[in-house]
Amino acid sequence: MVESLCVRIKGKANKADVVVGVYYQLPSQGDNTNELSYKELRDISRSAALVLMGDFNFPDINWEYPVDGYSRKFLKHVEDNFLLQVLSELTRILLDLLFVNREGLMGKEVIEFQIIGDRRKIASKTSTLDMGRADFRLLKELVSKVPWESAFEGIGVHECWSLVK
Structure with a gap:
């Protein structure tokens, strides 16, 4: 099972949109689930600017010499989709990997980030029936x-x- 959520944050004026995604993958999942997660990874990595973080459940992943099948296949998908791993040390939270798809999108030392922007309430012109009064x-x-x-x-x-x- 894979749980993920991606949010597109609209850029102001001439700034590009940024997609921020969080990801959780169960350890030792089947090949069908892995294929679905790789397809999802491929689809979201096409965003102009992507920050993808989460618990991918590869605790023993070796970036230089991938050993087992799952880690090797995962790293191949990361490489094929031009994702850059930002974290160089283990974190104290449930975040084990942090990817970006563009150099300079995030620094090497990530402690916290904030999303600052204007919230807009969009007024809908669609009328709805009040079923409570029916x-x-x-x-x-x-x-x-x-x-x-x-x-x-x-x-x-x-x-x-x-x-x-």
Whole structure:
């Protein structure tokens, strides 16, 4: 199982958007799950600016001489997608890897980062019905008066649904 969440942060004026992702991967997962996570890794690494961090569960990964199959395959996907590993030491939290897809996006010493930006509330122009004020008793009474068998006689499922809508 892989859990991930990516958020695109809109850049101001002439600044590019940044995608920030968090990732958790169970240890010793199957090949099918690994393939799905590699596809996801490939898709998000195409972002203009990416910061991807999380617990990838490769505690014994060797960046210079990958040994086992899972670590080797993972490192190949990291390399194929031009991801750069930023952390050089183990952290005290559940973050074991931090990747960027562009040099200079983050420094070598990462302690904390803040996302500072304007929050905008977007006003929706879509009107919605207030179902709390609906008269369901009247609706039930009206629906019960329809002769459904004769109304649906000789027509297909799609036509029936269109009639109900």
